[in-house]
Amino acid sequence: MKDVIEVAVVGGGPTGLMLACELALAGIAVTVFERRAEPVQQSRALTLHPRSLEVLALRGWEGPFLERGKPLPTGHFGMLDTRLDFSALDTTFKFTLFISQAVTEALLEERARSLGVDIRRGYEVRELLQDDEGVDLAGSASGRAFRCRARYVVGADGARSIVRQLAGIGFVGTDTSVTAMLGDVVLSAPPSTPAFSTINTRGGIMIVPLSPGIHRVILFDPERMQAPVKESVTLDELRRSVTRVCGTDLGMRDPQWLSRFGNETRIAETYKSGRVLLAGDAAHIHFPAGGQGLNVGLQDAMNLGWKLAGVLRDRAPLSLLDSYHRERYPVGNALTRNTEAQTALMGCSPSVLALRDMLSGFLKDPALNRSLAERLGAMDVVYPDLEMPAPRFEGELVTALTGKRLPDLELKLLDGAVRRLYSFMHEGKWLLLRLRGGDGPDVPQGWTNVVQARPDDDREELRGLSGLLIRPDGHVGWAWA
Ligand SMILES: Cc1cc2nc3c(=O)[nH]c(=O)nc-3n(C[C@H](O)[C@H](O)[C@H](O)COP(=O)(O)OP(=O)(O)OC[C@H]3O[C@@H](n4cnc5c(N)ncnc54)[C@H](O)[C@@H]3O)c2cc1C
Numbered sequence: 001m002k003d004v005i006e007v008a009v010v011g012g013g014p015t016g017l018m019l020a021c022e023l024a025l026a027g028i029a030v031t032v033f034e035r036r037a038e039p040v041q042q043s044r045a046l047t048l049h050p051r052s053l054e055v056l057a058l059r060g061w062e063g064p065f066l067e068r069g070k071p072l073p074t075g076h077f078g079m080l081d082t083r084l085d086f087s088a089l090d091t092t093f094k095f096t097l098f099i100s101q102a103v104t105e106a107l108l109e110e111r112a113r114s115l116g117v118d119i120r121r122g123y124e125v126r127e128l129l130q131d132d133e134g135v136d137l138a139g140s141a142s143g144r145a146f147r148c149r150a151r152y153v154v155g156a157d158g159a160r161s162i163v164r165q166l167a168g169i170g171f172v173g174t175d176t177s178v179t180a181m182l183g184d185v186v187l188s189a190p191p192s193t194p195a196f197s198t199i200n201t202r203g204g205i206m207i208v209p210l211s212p213g214i215h216r217v218i219l220f221d222p223e224r225m226q227a228p229v230k231e232s233v234t235l236d237e238l239r240r241s242v243t244r245v246c247g248t249d250l251g252m253r254d255p256q257w258l259s260r261f262g263n264e265t266r267i268a269e270t271y272k273s274g275r276v277l278l279a280g281d282a283a284h285i286h287f288p289a290g291g292q293g294l295n296v297g298l299q300d301a302m303n304l305g306w307k308l309a310g311v312l313r314d315r316a317p318l319s320l321l322d323s324y325h326r327e328r329y330p331v332g333n334a335l336t337r338n339t340e341a342q343t344a345l346m347g348c349s350p351s352v353l354a355l356r357d358m359l360s361g362f363l364k365d366p367a368l369n370r371s372l373a374e375r376l377g378a379m380d381v382v383y384p385d386l387e388m389p390a391p392r393f394e395g396e397l398v399t400a401l402t403g404k405r406l407p408d409l410e411l412k413l414l415d416g417a418v419r420r421l422y423s424f425m426h427e428g429k430w431l432l433l434r435l436r437g438g439d440g441p442d443v444p445q446g447w448t449n450v451v452q453a454r455p456d457d458d459r460e461e462l463r464g465l466s467g468l469l470i471r472p473d474g475h476v477g478w479a480w481a
Contacts (some may be wrong), residue, residue, distance in 0.1 A: 205220070
């Protein structure tokens with residue numbers, strides 16, 4: 001007898017776990033199939049950018065992440081000398097949070113379990129067949145075969161996604177042409193600055209403290225950049241390259257993790273095929289520059305969760321699910337483009353070094369710096385057209401704000417109390433924010449909270465508005481004057 005489940009998420013990495021949390025919050029029965037029996041100990045990603053922190057705060061989950069991470073007010077684009085200033089952003093999180101992927105995944109898994117998600121570790125999905133009503137999955141768990149049927153399947157199973165392959169979705173892009181090295185090592189003579197990076201004619205290096213006594217060293221050595229991704233990195237190789245770039249091996253020893261990664265860059269030609277959806281690395285891969293992949297995965301999950309739940313609970317038309325591809329594919333595409341640009345900037349020929357100097361100079365301009373920080377931190381993502389009819393409301397529709405994210409505004413309620421906007425969005429529902437009294441709009445009951453309040457600050461973009469209908473992911477659905 002096969003299990004029949006509402007949503008099967010394949011892959012219990014950050015994307016799959018975040019999506020499972022969103023679905024469970026909306027009351028959907030969700031099962032995560034994760035082939036690893038135990039969580040991974042190494043951490044690829046080390047950053048949560050401002051929009052990811054906002055996404056967590058929209059559900060009231062940011063606390064444990066902030067407790068375990070370390071805020072850094074700056075980030076980097078292509079390791080340029082002038083760093084990106086996150087403190088200039090219009091958000092309560094004016095920093096990037098330095099936090100290991102292992103901790104992020106552990107916290108998400110804990111949250112998912114507390115919401116009742118069925119997480120099946122040691123389950124590897126190997127077969128997938130969909131029809132009009134559902135999707136059959138089959139695979140192996142501890143050497144024994146398992147089968148199940150789900151109404152929808154989400155492939156959050158990373159770069160080599162079997163879900164993507166079995167659904168016949170193309171992964172379009174370019175092969176690896178350069179590789180870099182990573183070492184989590186003890187340094188007896190680390191640099192004095194907490195986030196050190198330099199590029200010169202001999203190569204580039206970035207060093208950040210990882211955990212007490214351990215540093216992450218990332219290296220771009222022109223003499224080793226043609227080494228295949230699959231070739232293991234040795235401590236001697238890393239030491240020789242570090243010495244070439246820095247003139248010293250920084251007292252490197254006791255590696256905890258050595259790895260090589262490359263710039264293969266691809267995007268799924270569609271994020272949805274029938275009842276199969278893709279999110280995170282299953283949908284887009286790129287050179288890990290600027291610390292964005294995990295962040296974009298979390299944000300894919302945030303965009304998809306409420307839509308899938310809405311369709312499953314008959315609160316929304318099927319077409320809402322199509323908007324997932326329409327809204328998130330351009331974000332994935334922009335991500336692949338910006339990481340390609342960063343990869344080009346990580347060269348060390350005299351012409352690239354000259355270009356780097358020039359761009360570093362430009363980034364001293366606060367407006368340019370802020371614009372790039374917004375892009376890297378995903379604060380500039382706008383969803384201009386949900387392609388759903390606007391609910392009827394007495395006021396006139398204003399499109400300037402449509403699809404933009406709202407920061408966690410301070411709101412003054414009718415009784416004079418002050419509360420933050422995101423505190424009304426913890427349940428994952430739409431929010432009708434009435435800025436003036438009056439009737440309407442006609443919003444889906446049970447899927448929308450209603451609050452009458454006005455922003456405590458006089459924000460220009462909200463002047464003259466009578467109401468906003470805010471999507472569960474914190475972007476404006478519609479605004480009325
Ligand atoms: C060196 C390096 C540094 C990085 N630094 C950053 C950073 O600072 N910031 C950032 O945002 N991103 C960073 N990234 C990228 C980030 O690690 C990934 O984007 C992120 O892990 C993607 O999450 P995911 O959940 O989509 O996929 P994954 O983390 O790959 O998770 C997929 C999961 O699916 C499981 N799985 C796979 N196949 C199956 C199957 N058939 N059945 C069941 N389960 C399956 C896997 O075991 C895995 O647990 C970095 C990447 C690298 C390589």
